Amino acid sequence: MSAAATPVRRRWRKLLAALLAVLLLGAIGLYELMNARTFQLAGELTDRVATGEKVVALTFDDGPDQHTSEIIAILAEQRVHATFFVVGSQVEARPQDAKALVAQGHQLANHTYTHQRMVFVSPSTVASEVERTDAAIRGAGQGGEILFRPPTGKKLLVLPLYLADHQRHTVMWDVEPDSGTTPTAAEIVTAVRAETRPGSIILLHPWYASGQNTRAAIEGLITGLRDQGYRFVTVSELLALRRR
Numbered sequence: 001m002s003a004a005a006t007p008v009r010r011r012w013r014k015l016l017a018a019l020l021a022v023l024l025l026g027a028i029g030l031y032e033l034m035n036a037r038t039f040q041l042a043g044e045l046t047d048r049v050a051t052g053e054k055v056v057a058l059t060f061d062d063g064p065d066q067h068t069s070e071i072i073a074i075l076a077e078q079r080v081h082a083t084f085f086v087v088g089s090q091v092e093a094r095p096q097d098a099k100a101l102v103a104q105g106h107q108l109a110n111h112t113y114t115h116q117r118m119v120f121v122s123p124s125t126v127a128s129e130v131e132r133t134d135a136a137i138r139g140a141g142q143g144g145e146i147l148f149r150p151p152t153g154k155k156l157l158v159l160p161l162y163l164a165d166h167q168r169h170t171v172m173w174d175v176e177p178d179s180g181t182t183p184t185a186a187e188i189v190t191a192v193r194a195e196t197r198p199g200s201i202i203l204l205h206p207w208y209a210s211g212q213n214t215r216a217a218i219e220g221l222i223t224g225l226r227d228q229g230y231r232f233v234t235v236s237e238l239l240a241l242r243r244r
Contacts, residue, residue, distance in 0.1 A: 015041055015161065034119055034156050037172045041157055043164035047172035049199035049242045054230045056200045057238040058082040059173065061111055061149065063207040064090055064097035070215060071206055072104050078222045081105045083235040085149040088113035088133030091140060098140035107234040108137045109147040118150050118159040126162045147171045147235055171235055173203035178214045188217035193224045201235065
């Protein structure tokens with residue numbers, strides 16, 4: 001055994017021991033750990049950046065799809081750059097949309113290749129889901145660090161270990177106005193204005209037919225937050241505030 005391998009094995013043993021301890025707490029504790037927005041067993045995670053500046057990051061999960069040009073037009077009119085956590089298979093199916101997002105100054109980030117939940121899956125599945133999506137994102141012209149967000153926010157052991165070993169940053173969120181029941185556009189705008197704080201990461205789902213109300217809310221939530229003194233940045237720009 002090499003000297004370099006020993007710390008890795010020790011970390012695996014500690015993390016496995018931690019998982020066993022969690023299992024002893026019962027299924028409720030495991031469920032809460034899997035869905036936690038502010039914690040994972042390994043690797044770096046951010047759900048919000050602590051800052052005194054009135055700055056927020058607007059993020060979109062899933063896609064791209066046929067509504068890409070509509071979303072690009074809204075953001076261009078409002079002069080906002082956002083972060084898109086894209087699905088790799090969708091990027092491969094619609095490469096022109098992914099390239100258009102990059103060309104407009106938006107940030108692409110990884111949301112896995114098939115959008116399957118990354119819980120109780122093998123290490124090879126995790127590697128394939130992440131790395132195939134990375135390749136699609138690079139093919140669209142995205143440079144720099146590729147951030148990661150797990151589908152539906154679920155993660156347990158194998159995924160966090162992979163992300164930690166590859167020095168990948170997990171980005172969660174603290175504002176999600178369009179989850180659960182289908183809110184109206186006005187309700188989405190109201191929720192964002194009420195829940196956003198300096199350093200917030202806002203999660204929206206604007207794709208497919210189900211995202212109609214979210215698409216209709218984008219302009220209003222941007223102008224509403226601007227009225228409150230906020231400015232918009234990509235997630236990488238937001239993280240840079242914390243690193244300064």
